[in-house]
Amino acid sequence: MATDNAAWNRIEELFHAALERPEADQVEWLNAQPADPAVRGEVESLLEACRWNAALATRDPKLDSPPESAALPSERFGAYKLVRLIGRGGMGAVYLAHRADGQFEQTAAVKVIAGHLAGDEFVRRFHTERQLLASLNHPGITRLLDGGVSAAGDPYLVMEYVDGEPLDRYCDSRKLTVHRRLRLFLQVCEAVEHAHRSLIVHRDLKPGNILVTADGVVKLLDFGTATLMAESSQVTATRNRMLTPRYASPEQLRGERTNTTDDVFSLGVILYELLTGAWPYGDPGSMMSELRRAVGDSSPVAPSTAVSPEAAENRGVPLERLRRALKGDLAAIVLKALENDPSRRFGSVLQMAEDVERFLDGRPIQARPQTAFYWAGKFLRRHWVPVAAVAAVMAAVAGAAVVSMHQTQVARQEARRSNAIGAFLGGMLSSAEPRTFDPDTFTVTQMLDQAAKRLDTEFRNDPLTEALLRGDLASSYTALRKYEQANAQLTRSLSILRSLRNEPEITTALMKLAENEAFAGRFERSIELYREALERLRRLKDKADPKQVFSVKRELAFNLMWTSGGAREGLRFADEAVALGKGIPDLSKEALALAMAYKAEFLRSRDPVQSERLFNEALELGRKQEPEGLWESTVLCGLAPFLAGRGDRAGAAAVLHRNYDIMLKYDGPRRPSTAEAAIKWARTRIWAGEVAEGMAQITEFVPLLRGYPADSQRLWSALHDAIHGCNEAKAFRDAETYTRETLAVNERMHLPPSDERWGMLYWDLGRAQRGQKHYSEAIEALAKAEANLKGFPDTRAKEIRQLIATVQSEQHAAR
Template sequence: MNSERWQQVKQLLEEAIALDVSERRPYLDRACAADGELRNEVESLLSSHEQAGTGFLKSPAIDLTSAPPVPTRPGGRIGPYQIVAEIGHGGMGDVYGAFRADGQYEKQVAIKIVRRGSDTRSVLERFFKERQILASLDHQNIARLLDGGTTEDGVPYLVMELIEGEPIDQYCDAHELTITQRLEIFRQICSAVQYAHQRLVIHRDIKPSNILVTADGIPKLLDFGIAKILDPSGTAQTTITMAMTPEYASPEQVRGEAITTATDVYSLGVVLYQLLTGYSPYGGTTSTPHELARAICEHEPERPSTAILKTEARSSGERVPTVPQAAGHARERSPARLRRRLAGDLDNIVLKAMRKEPQRRYASVEQFAEDIRRHLEGLPVTAAPDSLGYRVSKFVRRHSVGVAATALIVLTVLGGVTATVREAQIARAQRTRAEKRFNDVRKLANSLMFDIHDSVANLPGSTPARKLIVQNSLEYLDSLAQESSGDPSLQRELATAYEKVGEVQGDIVTANLGDTAGTLASYRKALAIRRAVAQANPGSVEDRIALGGSLRHLCRFQLEAIGDLASALESCQQAVAATAAALQLDPANQKGREELIEDYTDLGSVQSGNGTGGNLNDPAAGLESYRQALAVAEQLAKDAPSDLGRKRLLATLEGQTADSLLETGERVEALRHFQQARAIFEQLAASDSIARLNSVVVLHYIGDVFVVDEKFSDAHAYYSKELELASSISAADPKNIAGRMLLAGANINLGYCLVEMNRVREGITRLNLALGQMNELLKTSGAHQVQTDIALAEVFLGQGYEHLNDSASAFRHYSQAFETYSAITRADPKDAGIRVNLAQLYDRFGGVYVKSGDTTKAEAQYRQALEIADSLVSASPRNVEALYAQANTYAGLGDLSIALAQTVPRGPVRSKHTADAQDWYTKSLSTWQKVLNPSRISPKGFEVHSPSEVARRLSECKAGLAPANKPVVNRAP
């Protein structure tokens, strides 16, 4: 067939496709007349077109050449997972619903497996690339990778979060979401895509069927099977394989040109166009792949506000709306209201995202989402209609011959065009600078994410690889920050990068390098940037929330890692204020409410502690903060019961609330909250490493409740579970400091419990093991938490040796703890948590001196203890640990008076000592009355004189009897 003949066939085919099926035969009768060969050729192509079906444009191009799917029967096994049913298939393989069937845990999942017959080298490379990409992405709006492996016959598979939902366009229509609601849900997807871009990943196949919305209204971005990893240099990339879905493809994809993040911006624009109008921007003017490709590359889409009013002619001659009336009613109750809603900002925003030239679209998805936010808040947007100069240049390119005939007209407006060109050149220079900066940030993101990823792939633990971040990034970040003024988008990314680097340097909440000074410096740099951005954009809710988060991170680090309590309190109060200011602008803002929960949580930690670092030792104030946070967390979890992040947050708040309840003496209520937290964490632990860490902490706290209740067998059971889980976490990554701290802490708890169970020697051995582990940690991390845990282990060893009546060993260990606590107090005199520990230690020293017969030194120690305890109670009358210390010291002074009475014969002096003892015991009992449910074990684990023991000794004094037993062992009778 020659080219002329092909053009004739092609024209007839395109015209026939545009007709209804019933109209095609009469048309071909007229058009082909007696040319039977021509008719046969056209009809053959029409038949192929019909067999391809309308689904041709809705599947990635790669699907068109793939082998048929190989079915996997329900009940079959892939690794430890049992297949339930096929739920989808694509170009590389098939997707099955399944569940974990090896008894480890129960969880429904989606399994993607390469289809037999399609497992070519290129497909396998793409499949492994998808696994690499998914492993690097952890975002609430991206379907998560849970597991992966290879079947027995060598076929690779991925195990992913099972998303039960509807495509975003169907969900929005089924629930008749308004335009505002559609924009809000669309912004969440923008957040997911921007997150991927920051990690150098371009999706390349964004379309409604790859965005599922759960029953809770949470959108999830799926299928990174044809995603592309950007060159770290920021150089645009081309690809020979045109893997895409044509209806949502960008012009550069269709032409096989360079792919950048602007490609995803375009596809998001098409999706938004469809969500707003119910209409594909090119669907009404194309019927063949060739026409669609030409429309994408050459035709400007209709404005959304006018597209919804378009009509088309039917064969009957009737004209009907292109967009059904139902679309208008579903979105804004009527087509007219919908048109008014779309006209202006939304027209401009959508069309800017869909501009033919990548450089004329939004520079990033973040800017796209920001314009939508500004529109929703009634603020000016950056998107604007095309200028006259641009429209003229487009006209010239399309009609060069006609322009030659109107050159005189062009000359008359040359001055205006020249000015426009000049402005365009300036704009291009500015855009080039911005793109270079963005590429620099992408290069940093590559260093942060992929250097680590590649190193971890061949290492048993990730900690050594993290050194690459600090070595390659800090100097680079500092130089980039100097040029970031006036570019809020870049400033935001820099702040995030500083926070990430700081976390890796020395934040004890994760695996780190032990560089706490470096972390503090990086967090302060991030905070300075956040403040500048928030001040420059006072109406930005997101920037105020980000400022609150930055302050909260700094507060947490100051509290837990370096023990700077005063600075932590100030940072936390500022965090609450910043987030509260954001919520004044948008009270229903979900992210803001989540941040406020975190802010109040850390405020509670500063006020009363959460098992780590120092605190103000005001459990009642801390309890109030935790309860406020818990109330918001409960509501958020109720609104979205399948949201794992909200569940984790709720469990954390349950634990924090319980800890404060324990310190105030409300142990029954504390145990209830701890058990609720444990149930949630254990539910999440199978697929959530953070939940596994928190499970260890909650087991610790439950054991503490039973210790204070003197139910040591129950405590031993929970501490043993804590040790087992901590051991497995530490073994998985032996260089992870956080895991090693959990292991050492578990050994401290179990050793302490064994001492209280009268398995003293066994307990001392365990405590010495923990002490060795902590001292090893101290060599690589001077974290405040490590130091306080070492001191606590020394205290518990001292108490153990007192049980063995080995006063010298007890004194030695108490002295070691005293040195640590004193050093911390000198650095931060406001740390009430450490000061109350000092009071308890002075009391322990007093008891040892009484036992050795040195009553002068004993009295001096008791007086020191009382001075601290009195000042703490005076400053905070509800400070329960301080009340324990005060009551115990009064009882110790009573013991001292009894010891003095026993050194003199009967007479006035002895009577005076006995009377003093009665006064001290009476004061002790009076103080105990201020404590709810007092025990002989303080909330921090110090042994004390129980109220019943003090009452017995007071009764003996009043009867004129010196207690027959030595009262210094501090054991219950």
């Protein structure tokens, strides 16, 4: 419909008049009024929205967030007990909580999801999408520590607790200048962009969801929670609750599907308010203003005219000076982010941040037409010097022109690439066919698969962009444990980068592909790729990134831990990684803790005392930064054998139970990695006397191991744990079945006959056949094991010879 001022005035007049009548009479009264049908339609929409909001406001309070006076829920949420209510909103209540399982002390924020959102479909999606959220690892994003469904059936998220102030209050209370506010805003952009590249859109960015600590570090709250909610089948309810209209884009207000440009718009509103102290569209409480924005008929007030004397005082500058600062480039950046048409906004948060950085550096921005006069003016302002002679000025400008032309070309190339990447990522997040889209069945994996098909055709003329996007796509597949799909994307990305001879990106792609191969359990291939990456870094000498060198050496140590004959070299890499990591000031504690754990593992047989001490030091260090992070799994699995060796069977089982809980939190209940942890715990439970419980776990989780590639060392190791558990439980038939399956894994891994993994399995097979009184078959299997292992410098071959003698005696007695 036409949306001129007369139409809007008539809509507002009829709307307010209808509200004065009883609800049952409103539509009939409206139909009797002389008005254009389109005007009446808009008023009906407003009245319907008003009734819906009233219905939500009068819901049974048991279904919504509790009032301030409500008693705290008494049940535990995972390992956490609630202490006090922090806040509440449409999605639920947030509580301060303390860890209550006695393992270690930790404070966290627990968000208990409102009852009206927690339907069966939501809970199903909650478990799936939580894995993707847990993969968000950025210093500007509050970490997801845990999540699940409580005993009372309430979904909950356990987040890092942040002690800070909302962004706008932090800036105003300290009277921060425009430039300092922009620096904080860049921190926000960096965190949001990181999430976008992980295919997560916030959907509810606002100053209240952005805290700043006393040290000036920005932390984004609720990141991904809105994305989870938006996937619920209760579409209408979630759309009304999952956004704050004041910061929502027009398309969000219309209830359209999520895109990265929604967050760009919200950031534009936040930036406008940070700079001016005002809302871009007048009265934020006006429903008519919201409607005008929803239909794209509202334009923001120019920033320079929106400021007040109070706003200038809070920014530490005179009013006129602030108005001058908010004209030109800054206004262009803000207004581009606030475009009603998403295609006219910045294509990505990265583009917006880059323009803010250009403004701070005094360089030309991309948010306005790039005329020659504009670029020249920016150049002269950046490089002005007192002019002694006209000739000197002319020489300076002439010399700068060549440089400026080159910089312009580079900037335009980067802008085009950034636009392409932003458009592609945005397309991924709205890739379902609108007419057939079903939020109950459309999954993240389907979205990634559709994006992969687009990559085959859309970037034939821009191979570098294609390679970078394939790398990002692979990271998302890996986060969902789709290793084969990730491998395919990374292999193609690496091939393109090799053809372009882009050395920095080749090294990064090698590391990504090596990491994915390790996740899949193909450690030999992972080692090859990491070796190539290390050689490329060595050629860079002092120019190599120390963090990359650290990561490659640490991961080489990890992979060598899983291979036969790699102990000496693995210890060397682990030792070098620990020494290097201690010299990197901003290296995360959990990254160094992992390197220490790998070194401890290699020291286990050489120096058990030092090995256990190092495992405990790694645990203490890592927990200072990320308690119960995924890194902790390696350390716990390393400590359990020490407890078992001292006869503390229950203690070993408890440690491996915690390891299972961590894997369950990060990978969910149906992943092979979670099954691997469950079987490791089950084996120890059997040894500790819980035979029935341990065997039930093995029977339940072994089928899930087949989610690993058929030639995976991780599949081999997990099946080997199952074999040991079955033999210990005297479930010899199951032990034989799993041993034969694992021998087939050996075949698929193309292990040479001398590899000790053949001897270990024949030993297991001999034990299982002996238990079934198949003495001849047992002796044959044990003889193969003894022949394979006699060349190794340990006592295994001797133990097998003794066992063969025992079996022979049992066979003789049975005759």
